[in-house]
Amino acid sequence: MKGRAVSWLRGHPRTVLFFFAVLLGWYAFSLPRPLFRPPYSLVLESQTGTLLGARIAKDGQWRFPVPEELPPSFTAALVEFEDRRFYRHPGIDPIGLGRALWQNLKAGRVVSGGSTLSMQVIRMSLGNPPRTVLRKIQELILATRLELSYSKQHILQLYAAHAPFGGNVVGLEAAAWRYFGKPPALLTWSESAMLAVLPNSPGLIHPGRNRAALAAKRDRLLERLCQAGYFSQADLQLFRQEPLPEAPRPLPQYAPHLLSRLQADGREGRITSTIDAVLQQQLTELAAHHQSVMRANQVHNLAVLVLDTETGETLAYIGNAPNAGQPHSEDVDIIPAPRSTGSILKPLLYAYSLQEGLILPSTLLLDIPTRLSGYQPENFHEDYDGAVSAERALARSLNVPMVRLLQDYGLEKFHLRLRQLGLGHIRYPARHYGLPLVLGGAEASLWELTGIYASMGRTLLHQYAHNGWYTPSDFRPAVFEPAPLPERPLQQEPAPMSAGAAWLAFEAMQHLERPGAEGQWEAFSSSRKIAWKTGTSFGFRDAWAIGASPRYTVGVWVGNADGEGRPGLVGVRAAAPLLFEVFNRLPAAEGWFPPPWDALHPVQACRQSGYAPSPHCPVDTAWAAAPLLKTGACPYHQVLHLERDSRLRAHAGCAPASMLIPEPWFLLPPAAAYFYQKRNPAYAPPPTWAPGCKDGQDDNMALIYPQHPARVKVPVDLDGQPSKVIFSAAHRFPGQTVYWHLDETYLGATTTFHSMELSPSPGHHLLTLVDEGGQTLQQPFFVLE
Structure with missing residues (x-):
């Protein structure tokens, strides 16, 4: 029979070769690709690998991705406990299999499997199917195939990432954090030994159950490791004294809102961010303290974003106050949320107006009561300067001059510029927002705005290096993951803002008066320079502060996530103090942006x-x-x-x-002079006319309210009766007497302060003012029903 078989094989060489080719092909492709396909936890790490937080995998398991390396203590403990000849066999250990077979025959049941670590990895990759003879044969074959594809170290990493460690904890890294609150690299020999024996009996980890058995297994392994020369007898006695962990510990939550943002984007696996772990923790504590102060005014939420100006990388991401509590939307990530911008867009209008030659920093802008297209802006302090330089108007965040500047610059053009800068929440046409666009009539996020100011700084940092040319990628969104920049050629045209405009804007933004004790900051030569701006939205709902230096750009938002406004919730009081506290925590003395002379x-x-x-x-x-x-x-x-x-x-x-x-x-x-001379005593009105020399009408009077075209609505008191409207005028010369007439009826005279309360009936009227010199000013107006 044997001879016939041999003869048949000799007579059919092609069939034999084909058969072996099929076996070889099956063997070559028998290993699953990829070997493991379970869902992994979302793991967020800092720029140096510090764990910032994690989210459980989709199947409800804490399963971290495969680690890049294992601690030597765990590797030694695992090999000593599971597979002593791991580094010497090809995936199958004949000695171990023989010993297991003898132990099983002797006991009359399966008491040992004889599986190597490679075989256990194969078994885990197959989903831990029921143990049968055919399954064991399959594991033996695939284990040898595994050894041909992966290094010994990688096989250990696969095992450590997918072994069960009790409950819903899978893998060494998750177990180290859940049981000991530390990364695997910091595990002691006692902790490594406990984790090495745990996959063999994962049920022993449950608190209050079999803890003595788990301690005994750990101690036996520690003794074997001591005998193998890994540590001394004295160390062994100390390691045995270490207690077993109690209940599983919560994982770190240093950047919970960034983690939720990644999870919402469908991300999973290990993500190395640009976050500075130490700075993140420091600013989280600072944010918690600031929120505890703001809570007295029923303000519960805030956000802080710190960027590297040069790279745009996120160094700190506090999406909300850590102690706001669930009733106050603590889980809401404010940083990407659209909020009313307040005055935070004014520097952008200022810069673009400079870029197009519409103004200089010293150009006077009128700051007088103004009504444009039915809209009447007012300054925060409800006062006027008459005329103020553009630079000073920005530094003092005056609303009226900026609205008038927007009117001159062009609403449509500014709207387009904001879209080009990346303000994606401005989705409606320019006419939807109107002139209030520059005062907070639109929405933007802290993420967008801080990224824009960092881009302005980045443009300035690159001017000398690029000989006055521009890198199109300098204006780009912030990032929280390292990402290579696309190669794009330099260009001569600004993209989209010129360095000159950005530098002049930053120069003006240096001169804002800092809040609180920072008010006399210029007296200290060591104080760092910061270009910063605050903003306050309508109804005191949003307080902003954004500052930029050559190294850092910081954005702060303070308010209530539900949109509730609070008195006193203004940028300079609520957000600016936190902005400067953040800068005080950052490394100082980085100089200032070099002037872009080109x-x-x-x-x-x-x-x-x-x-x-x-x-x-x-x-x-x-x-x-x-x-x-x-x-x-x-x-x-x-x-x-x-x-x-x-x-x-x-x-x-x-x-x-x-x-x-x-x-x-x-x-x-006249109207500008009336307000201007109050703040500028050196302003000299024109001399009066010599006797007999007056020639025609002087332009000495101007109406402040109503202005042409005038449609007046008389307010109604609580009792339903018509109230009064305050009509006001300005005269170039203080102390002049002005005589008031309504429809040819004399009303009275005013001196210095020219205002009068009137209750005109509905319909058309004519207001006439005459001064001592005989100048007459008339204004028709219509009173609405």
């Missing part, structure tokens, strides 16, 4: 008004973000003719030409 242009400008020069104004040289000014010639300088002796105004019709002296005069419009 993007700045020397231009001639009127010294007092910041407009292009006229023939009558003193001229200075100023640095501009645009090579040409579009301001037009200065409208505030006029030539007045004064009598040589009296210094009163005159003209050739009433005085000899030889007695007249032409003199340039800085002359604001």
Whole structure:
């Protein structure tokens, strides 16, 4: 029979070769690819590998991804306990199999499997099927195939990642955190020994059950490790004294909102972030303290975002106050949430106006009661400067000048610019937002806004390195994972903001008055420079503060997640103090952004008004973000003719030409002059006319309310009766008397402060004002029903 078989094999060599080829092919492709396919926990780590938090896997197991390396103590304990000849066999240990077979025959039942670590890895990869002879043969074959595909170290890593450690804990890393509250690298020999024996009997870990058996197994393994020379007898006695863990411990939750953001995006597995773990913990404690203070005003939520200005990488991500509590939406991540911007967009309008030559930092903007397209902006303190430089208007966050600037710049164009910068929550057309766009009429997120200010700083940092050219990728969203930048060629055109505009904006933003004790900060030469801006939304619902330095950009939001407004919830009081506390925790003394001389242009400008020069104004040289000014010639300088002796105004019709002296005069419009001279005592109104020299009407009066076109609505008191409307006017000369008339009926006179309460009936009316010099000002208006 044997001879016939041999003869048949010799007579059919092709069949034999085909048969062996099939076996070889099956063997080559017998190993599953990938070997394991379970869902893994979402694991978030810091830039240095510190665990920031984790989420349980989709199947309800704490199963961390395969680790890159194992601690030597656990590796030694595992091999000593499970497979002493692991490094010497090819996946199958004949000695171990023989011993197991003898023990099973002797006991009359299965008491030992003789499985190597490689065989156990195969068994786990197959889902731990029932033990049968065929399954054992399959494990033997696949174990040898496993050894051909993976290194011994990788096989140990696969085992450590997928072995059961009791309850819903799978894998060494999850077990180390759940039972000992530490990463595997910090495990002691006693802890490593306990975890090495646990997969063999995972039920022993349950608190209050079989703890003595678990301790005995651990101690026996420690004794074997001592005998193998891993540590001394004295160490052995100490290791035996270490207690077993009690109930499983919670995992670290240093960045819970970022972790939830990743989970919402469907992410799983191990994610190495750019977060600085130490800074994250420090700022979390700082945020908790600040929230405890704000809670007295029923303000419960806040968010802090810290970016590396150069890279845009996130260094700290506090999505909400850690002690707000569930009733106050502690789990809501504020950082990506759209909120009303308040005044935080003003620096962007300022920068773009500079970039297009519409203004200089010194250009005067009118700050007077204003009504544009039915909208009447008001300053926060309900006062006016009359005229204020653009730089000062930004530093003081004045609403009226910025709304007037937006009107001049163009609402549609500014809306487009904001979209180009990446404000994705501005989804409606520009007319939907109107002029309040720059005051908080739109929504943006802390993530978007902080990224924009970091991009402005990044553009400035790269100007010298790129010889004045621009990197298109400098303006980009922030990131919380390391990511390579796309290679894009340099370009001469700004993308999308010029370095000159960004630098001038940051220069203006340095001069905001810091809150609290920081108010005299300029007296300390060691204080760092920060370009910063606050914002407050309508109804006191959102308080913002964003600051940028060459190294860091910090964004802070304070408010209530449900949108409830609170009195006093303003950016400079609620958010700015936290902003500077955060900067105080960051490394200091990084200098300031270098001036981008290639993007700045020397231009001639009127010294007092910041407009292009006229023939009558003193001229200075100023640095501009645009090579040409579009301001037009200065409208505030006029030539007045004064009598040589009296210094009163005159003209050739009433005085000899030889007695007249032409003199340039800085002359604001009446309404602007009325407010301006209150804050600027040096402002000189024009001299009065010499006797007999007045020529025509002077422009000395202006109505503040109502302005043309005038449609007035009379308010109604609580009793349903019509109330009164305050009509007001301004006069260029303080102390002048103004006489009021309504529909040719004399109402009375006012001096210095020109306002009068009226209750006009519905319909058309004519208001007439006459001053002492006989100047008349008339304003028709219509009172609504």
